[in-house]
Amino acid sequence: MVSRRPSPYPYWFVLPAAVIFVTLFLVPTITSFWFSMTRWDLFKADFIGLDNYRQFFKEPFLIQGLRNTLIYAFITSGAKTVLGLLLAVLLTSGIWMQGFLRSVVFFPVLVSTIGIGIAFSALMHPTRGVINLGLATLGIEGPSWLSDPALALYSVAFIDIWKGVGLATLIYIAGLAAISPEYYEASRIDGATRMQQFWRVTVPLVRPATVTVVTLSLIGGLRSFDIIWATTRGGPGFSSDVLASVIYKQYQAGFYGLATAGNVILFALIAIIILPLTLWFNRNEVDV
Amino acid sequence: MKTFNYSAALATAIALMAGMADAEVTLSILIDNNPETITSMDAVTAAYSAAHPDVKFDIEQRAGGADGDNIVKTRLATGEMADVFNYNSGSLFQALRPQETLADLTGLAGQANVLDSFKQVVTAPDGTVRGVPFGPAMGGGIFYNRKIYADLGLTIPKTWDEFMANNAKIAAAGKVPVITTFGDTWTSQLFVLADFFNVQAADPNFAADYTDNKAKYATTPAASKGFEYLEAVFKANYMNKDFGVAKFEDGMRMVATGEGAHYPMLTFGIGTVKQNNPDSLPDLGFFAQPGTDAAKNGLTVWMPAALYMPKDGPNAEEASKFLDFVASIDGCNAMIKGSGASGPYLIKGCELPADVPQAVSDMLPYFQTEGMTAPALEFLSPIKGPALEQITVEVGSGIRPAAEAAALYDQDVEKQAKQLGLPNW
Numbered sequence: 001m002v003s004r005r006p007s008p009y010p011y012w013f014v015l016p017a018a019v020i021f022v023t024l025f026l027v028p029t030i031t032s033f034w035f036s037m038t039r040w041d042l043f044k045a046d047f048i049g050l051d052n053y054r055q056f057f058k059e060p061f062l063i064q065g066l067r068n069t070l071i072y073a074f075i076t077s078g079a080k081t082v083l084g085l086l087l088a089v090l091l092t093s094g095i096w097m098q099g100f101l102r103s104v105v106f107f108p109v110l111v112s113t114i115g116i117g118i119a120f121s122a123l124m125h126p127t128r129g130v131i132n133l134g135l136a137t138l139g140i141e142g143p144s145w146l147s148d149p150a151l152a153l154y155s156v157a158f159i160d161i162w163k164g165v166g167l168a169t170l171i172y173i174a175g176l177a178a179i180s181p182e183y184y185e186a187s188r189i190d191g192a193t194r195m196q197q198f199w200r201v202t203v204p205l206v207r208p209a210t211v212t213v214v215t216l217s218l219i220g221g222l223r224s225f226d227i228i229w230a231t232t233r234g235g236p237g238f239s240s241d242v243l244a245s246v247i248y249k250q251y252q253a254g255f256y257g258l259a260t261a262g263n264v265i266l267f268a269l270i271a272i273i274i275l276p277l278t279l280w281f282n283r284n285e286v287d288v
Numbered sequence: 289m290k291t292f293n294y295s296a297a298l299a300t301a302i303a304l305m306a307g308m309a310d311a312e313v314t315l316s317i318l319i320d321n322n323p324e325t326i327t328s329m330d331a332v333t334a335a336y337s338a339a340h341p342d343v344k345f346d347i348e349q350r351a352g353g354a355d356g357d358n359i360v361k362t363r364l365a366t367g368e369m370a371d372v373f374n375y376n377s378g379s380l381f382q383a384l385r386p387q388e389t390l391a392d393l394t395g396l397a398g399q400a401n402v403l404d405s406f407k408q409v410v411t412a413p414d415g416t417v418r419g420v421p422f423g424p425a426m427g428g429g430i431f432y433n434r435k436i437y438a439d440l441g442l443t444i445p446k447t448w449d450e451f452m453a454n455n456a457k458i459a460a461a462g463k464v465p466v467i468t469t470f471g472d473t474w475t476s477q478l479f480v481l482a483d484f485f486n487v488q489a490a491d492p493n494f495a496a497d498y499t500d501n502k503a504k505y506a507t508t509p510a511a512s513k514g515f516e517y518l519e520a521v522f523k524a525n526y527m528n529k530d531f532g533v534a535k536f537e538d539g540m541r542m543v544a545t546g547e548g549a550h551y552p553m554l555t556f557g558i559g560t561v562k563q564n565n566p567d568s569l570p571d572l573g574f575f576a577q578p579g580t581d582a583a584k585n586g587l588t589v590w591m592p593a594a595l596y597m598p599k600d601g602p603n604a605e606e607a608s609k610f611l612d613f614v615a616s617i618d619g620c621n622a623m624i625k626g627s628g629a630s631g632p633y634l635i636k637g638c639e640l641p642a643d644v645p646q647a648v649s650d651m652l653p654y655f656q657t658e659g660m661t662a663p664a665l666e667f668l669s670p671i672k673g674p675a676l677e678q679i680t681v682e683v684g685s686g687i688r689p690a691a692e693a694a695a696l697y698d699q700d701v702e703k704q705a706k707q708l709g710l711p712n713w
Contacts, residue, residue: 039707042365043388055703060696061675127530147470147532149687236470236532237682252358253674254383255707 036264040257052261061238065246069269072157072242073221079161080217081210084168089202091169092176102173106166113163117230120159121146124231149239152232156240160227164220168213175209176202211281215274222270243269313606314344318363318370320356321349323537324559324627325374325593328423331626336613343606353474354674357383364389369598371607374422377409377591379666381419382708386412391597393417396608398615406634409591409667419594420615423556423623424631426590427651428482428664429576431543431551434646436463437573444575446582448517455526455550464548466521468531468684469539476680478552479521479577480514485588485662486579487511495668501705501712506695513580515690515697518683532685537564544568552577554590558630558647574647576654587654589661592634670708673700 036052038045056062091102108116123130124145132142145155183201192200225244228234234241234249241249247262317333319325326349333345348370350359357380363369364384375381384390393399394417399407402421410419430451436442440461445451455465469475487494490510497503505511521527528534528548536553537560543551544561545568551557561569576587595614597607613619620638629640630648632655640648654660666672679697682688688696705713 039709041385041707042361043385058699060699061678121533125530125533144530144532147685149685233473235473235678235681236685237678237687239687249354249674252354253704254357254361255674255703258703 032260033264035257036261038257040260041254042256045257048257052258053265055258056261056265059246061241061246062243064238065241065243066269068153068240069222069242069244072153072160072224073218075154075157076160076164076221076224077214077217079157080165080168081213083161083165084172084213085203085206085210087165087169088172088176089198092173102169105169108163109166111163113226114230116159116163117227121231124155146232147236149236152236152240156228156231159231160221160224163227164217168217171213172206172209175206178208179205215278215281218277219270219274222273223266312342312344313603314346315372315603315607315610316370317345317347318350318360318373319347320352320374320593322352322556322560323563324423324556324630327559327563327627328623329374332614332619332622334626335619335622336610339613340609343610353472354677357674360384364598367598369601371601371603372595372597372610374593374595377406377419377421377594377667378664379670379672381410381594382413382670383704386410386418386596387414387416389599390418391599391601391604391608393419393597393608393611396420396612396615398612401615401617401635401637403634403636406591406594409663410594410596419596420611421592421634422595422614423592424629424633425592425655426554426556426631427574427576427654427661428478428554428588428590429552429574429651430482430578431540431553431557431647432573432575433543433546433549434571434573435546436461436549445578446585447580448513448578450582451550451578452520452524455521455524458549459524459526463546464528464542465524465526465550467534467539467542467548467551468521468527469534469536469551470531470681470684471533471535471538473677473681475536475539475553476518476684477677478554479517479684480676480680481664481666482552482554482577482588483514483517483579484665485576485586486513486581486584487665488662489579489581489584489586495665498665499669499671499710501710504695504698505701506691506698510580512690512694515680515683515694518680519686519690522684522686527684536560541565544572546571555631555647555651558645559627562628562630562645569645569647572645572647574650586660586662587651588664589655590664591667670710671701671705673697673704675700
């Protein structure tokens with residue numbers, strides 16, 4: 001038990017932050033638990049106990065949405081971590097036009113997600129899109145990237161990776177910069193190859209960056225909505241629905257209580273996945 | 289800081305001056321972005337401004353379909369609705385909770401001109417009328433390309449089997465038999481919704497039993513036919529190649545210009561062709577959705593959307609005067625002049641011109657014959673499940689078999705019935 005030092009700041013000093021925290025975060029969180037147990041049409045809310053939760057778990061699309069959410073989150077998070085690290089290694093190696101290439105990789109992060117969604121919907125059009133026209137010149141008949149039920153989720157995940165890998169790269173570049181060059185020098189003297197240096201020096205020492213990238217991209221993937229809505233709207237049918245788009249559709253239909261219950265479930269799911277992960281990362285933390 | 293104060297003062301002065309010349313009223317209007325809606329609203333507001341130069345309009349467009357439902361419901365609930373807005377009549381109107389959200393228009397003088405059949409579908413549970421009709425009645429059925437029919441020597445099908453036989457010949461001639469536009473998911477529902485004439489011809493009590501939780505889509509053979517039709521078209525591979533991403537306006541263009549032969553749709557699409565492909569308008573024909581019995585084939589009819597005012601809007605007085613005009617014969621004629629007549633209007637004494645487009649004259653005989661039309665289910669029952677458009681996309685894309693889809697839709701409907709607090713659910 002660590003005894004707490006008295007705060008050097010008077011209470012009034014924290015008041016503005018406390019007011020903002022309570023009104024904008026604490027109160028809505030608590031009321032959302034209440035509304036999730038009501039049949040709510042924005043005008044009146046009738047308490048119906050746990051019926052919304054029962055209904056939500058009965059949603060036939062929910063199981064698929066849940067599965068899709070996990071697939072989507074792990075694919076995008078995994079790809080962003082791996083590609084981000086490789087790109088960061090490349091872009092810190094003193095390659096030609098390094099500064100320019102770094103901005104090129106980061107650029108998609110800055111573009112509006114809706115804009116990217118619209119652009120890729122055009123690029124991935126089955127008959128008029130650039131991707132399939134390009135494939136056609138090679139004699140390959142491209143699939144309907146966004147409207148084939150077996151492909152749609154993965155096409156959207158690809159777009160998400162393209163958009164988000166820049167941020168992962170940026171975090172890794174910062175992480176790589178923090179590794180002292182002496183380690184590389186020492187390992188080189190010991191006769192390590194480039195490959196060995198990467199696996200034995202870079203990967204372990206860049207661990208804090210990895211923790212950040214994995215956590216951020218996993219949370220992002222679990223709650224991702226905008227890119228999916230801008231491209232497939234969960235379709236065709238329900239085949240690229242994720243938890244967030246299922247919730248949004250309940251909200252669209254005017255089932256506000258049910259949609260709120262869905263959000264509470266999403267909150268719980270993210271907590272269940274991220275909390276143990278963070279604990280595990282922290283326990284294995286080694287001093288660098 | 290100096291410049292900021294200066295410009296702020298200037299802005300205040302301008303605002304004050306604008307306030308002083310206050311005889312001018314600007315009515316805000318929220319409409320969906322369908323071309324026919326836009327041209328109709330432009331025409332009727334222009335006509336109104338010509339007679340009332342002090343009234344100006346600020347017209348804002350919104351998306352249609354489920355996104356539009358969301359916008360309308362949220363803006364009503366948060367008190368940010370425009371002075372006047374258009375929205376569906378029938379079951380979607382009931383889902384707005386009209387008694388709590390919409391102004392009572394029962395006392396509007398113009399209501400005397402409105403046909404009773406329309407008033408019924410904008411009447412709140414307490415018996416008050418909350419809207420005025422905006423646009424013509426629509427038929428839900430199948431647009432066809434007259435050139436393709438003439439070239440291949442086809443006749444208008446009365447039964448589904450004849451329809452599929454025509455499709456086979458069209459496919460053999462290398463044309464797209466059934467244009468499908470799942471890029472706008474709402475367009476996927478037509479085979480199911482437009483089949484309702486055939487459903488009620490086979491089972492006259494379906495609407496009432498369905499509302500009372502006694503009849504189901506999955507267990508009523510006539511009702512699950514619509515899902516089976518979607519499946520049959522997919523299995524025969526009769527759709528256009530880009531069916532998953534094509535949109536409503538693509539569909540209307542394709543059927544009008546002969547890129548495809550059939551397009552299941554509501555007749556308001558005629559206005560879209562008039563806007564986008566006026567030269568092809570004469571090639572656009574229309575027939576009711578074929579059913580199982582040639583002797584009992586008729587047209588499923590959609591009441592037009594209505595214009596509504598939110599409860600306690602700031603410009604309620606001016607807005608209700610405008611709605612009065614919309615419900616008048618002059619207002620009706622202004623809309624016909626602006627967007628053409630794609631169907632009969634619900635205003636007494638508002639006659640269609642003699643030179644209506646071909647597809648409209650194909651539709652009018654149904655209206656003129658007793659027993660050849662029936663209202664769509666959404667005007668007979670307050671329940672419409674919100675996920676129908678995704679479910680029909682699934683059937684039409686071969687993801688889910690028809691029987692399973694009908695059962696899934698029955699489950700979806702249950703949520704809506706509970707939310708509306710209907711008895712027996």
